[in-house]
Amino acid sequence: MLDYHLHLWPHGQRDKTPTLDQLHEYCELAQENGVDEIAITEHLFRFVQVDRFLGGFFKQYPDTPVRAIMEEYWAEHAQADLDTYVEVALEAKAAGFPVIIGMEVDYYPGRMHEVSEFLAGYPFDVLLGSVHWLGAWPFDHVSDPVIMAEWDEFGIENAWKSYTEALEELADSGTVDVLAHPDLIKVAGHFPATPAEFYDRMAEGARDSGIAAEVSSAGWRKPVGEAYPAPYLLRKFFEYGVPITTASDAHGLADVAFKADEVKSYVVSAGYHSLRGFRDRKAYDVAI
Ligand SMILES: [Zn+2]
Numbered sequence: 492m493l494d495y496h497l498h499l500w501p502h503g504q505r506d507k508t509p510t511l512d513q514l515h516e517y518c519e520l521a522q523e524n525g526v527d528e529i530a531i532t533e534h535l536f537r538f539v540q541v542d543r544f545l546g547g548f549f550k551q552y553p554d555t556p557v558r559a560i561m562e563e564y565w566a567e568h569a570q571a572d573l574d575t576y577v578e579v580a581l582e583a584k585a586a587g588f589p590v591i592i593g594m595e596v597d598y599y600p601g602r603m604h605e606v607s608e609f610l611a612g613y614p615f616d617v618l619l620g621s622v623h624w625l626g627a628w629p630f631d632h633v634s635d636p637v638i639m640a641e642w643d644e645f646g647i648e649n650a651w652k653s654y655t656e657a658l659e660e661l662a663d664s665g666t667v668d669v670l671a672h673p674d675l676i677k678v679a680g681h682f683p684a685t686p687a688e689f690y691d692r693m694a695e696g697a698r699d700s701g702i703a704a705e706v707s708s709a710g711w712r713k714p715v716g717e718a719y720p721a722p723y724l725l726r727k728f729f730e731y732g733v734p735i736t737t738a739s740d741a742h743g744l745a746d747v748a749f750k751a752d753e754v755k756s757y758v759v760s761a762g763y764h765s766l767r768g769f770r771d772r773k774a775y776d777v778a779i
């Protein structure tokens with residue numbers, strides 16, 4: 492098994508300099524839980540190098556309380572040094588740890604070319620792509636009442652539609668290798684009248700762009716209480732030949748390889764016999 496989605500720092504907490512010890516602990520816990528290889532995939536927006544060219548991104552949207560929260564959130568998070576992150580990960584690889592270097596990249600409409608060029612300057616093994624916000628609305632901040640109130644303003648159908656479009660564009664951009672938590676839009680437990688309509692488009696988007704999709708246990712820790720992707724969407728991915736990775740999306744040691752056994756049964760029951768591994772952004776298959 493793989494755990495290809497791991498953060499070093501919890502949200503709302505300042506980054507600390509990553510260390511070999513921390514990565515060693517991650518690898519050990521993963522292996523105890525039947526995971527053979529991990530990818531560290533910190534958020535791109537946590538790094539000062541990115542703040543320099545994407546820092547003002549949300550200024551293009553109307554100045555609302557939601558945008559103010561997003562800007563504050565960004566400023567609070569964009570503090571880490573990307574060179575140190577990459578160096579420690581390279582050291583861990585050189586020391587023989589079963590770890591690869593990744594990044595979780597958000598979708599920045601109209602800016603993905605710039606993002607791709609920036610990322611090409613680093614030795615990443617795998618890049619995850621995520622849609623965490625629609626315009627300036629970070630719809631997955633489930634513990635913030637102002638952000639959650641925005642669900643009424645935005646509307647559930649409209650949110651699913653905008654999310655699906657963003658995911659299609661992200662897949663199509665060619666910037667990333669894997670769609671992280673592909674149906675994250677369900678995080679707060681709000682579903683449209685016909686989710687299958689949107690799931691079909693998500694699966695087609697992945698198929699047409701040749702991208703992999705992530706199967707993540709993180710949804711089991713969220714209000715929705717369901718893995719990403721939903722069973723219907725996972726079956727569609729399988730039907731369309733979309734390769735998958737598996738992941739916990741841990742934001743600290745405690746959740747590394749979270750429910751790895753359940754994820755394994757889930758993907759096997761959908762028909763999968765192999766997972767997609769990555770090295771230097773080149774894909775290969777790993778038997779489950
Ligand atoms: Zn994410």
Ligand SMILES: [Zn+2]
Binds near residue numbers: 496740
């Ligand atoms: Zn994540």
